[in-house]
Amino acid sequence: MGKLTTHVLDTMHGVPGADILVELFRIEGDSVTKIKTVTTNFDGRTDEPVLEGEAFTTGKYQLVFHVADYYRKRDVDLGEVPFLDDVVIRFGLGEEGAHYHVPLLVSPYSFSTYRGS
Template sequence: MGRLTTHVLDTTNGVPGAEIQVELFRVQGDTLQFIKRVYTNSDGRTDSPILEGEAFVSGKYQLVFHVASYYQTKGIQLDDIPFLDDVVIRFGLNDEDAHYHVPLLVSPYSFSTYRGS
């Protein structure tokens, strides 16, 4: 069975992004179907896969990482309208037996992602 995991690294402070709210949606045309809300742990990961088992089906998905609120809790001064409020990553799951890992490297002004292992 396939699974979806993530890992957030705070590149501003050089630490894992702990206690970041992450939401998962399934994208169906113009509609977003909410699936799950999780928080990263002290290592910047979730305690269990975000999606796995019978719920893990092929399709287009979206992860939303709430990074502005994370940086505000760290005492970083952000503009009234932060440059990066939420980081949204859309991606496809094609192989229902594969492990899809979506790492996020983030700062208040930039982010990077890739398909990890």
């Protein structure tokens, strides 16, 4: 069975990104449908896969990480308008039954992602 997982690392503080709201959307043409909303745990991971089982189908998806809210909770001064508010990552799931891991390394001014394992 395929599954999608994620992990957030706060590169500004050198810690896991705990208590970050993450939304998953499915993209079909011009249609964007919210599938799930989760929050990262103390280790910057979700307690269960973001997508798995029968819900896991091939296609185009989008994860939205609410990072400005996270940094505000940590008393980081982001100014009136933060440089990064929500980090949006669009990606494809092309292999049924595969494990896709989408890590996010983030600071208030930069982010990086890749297909992890």
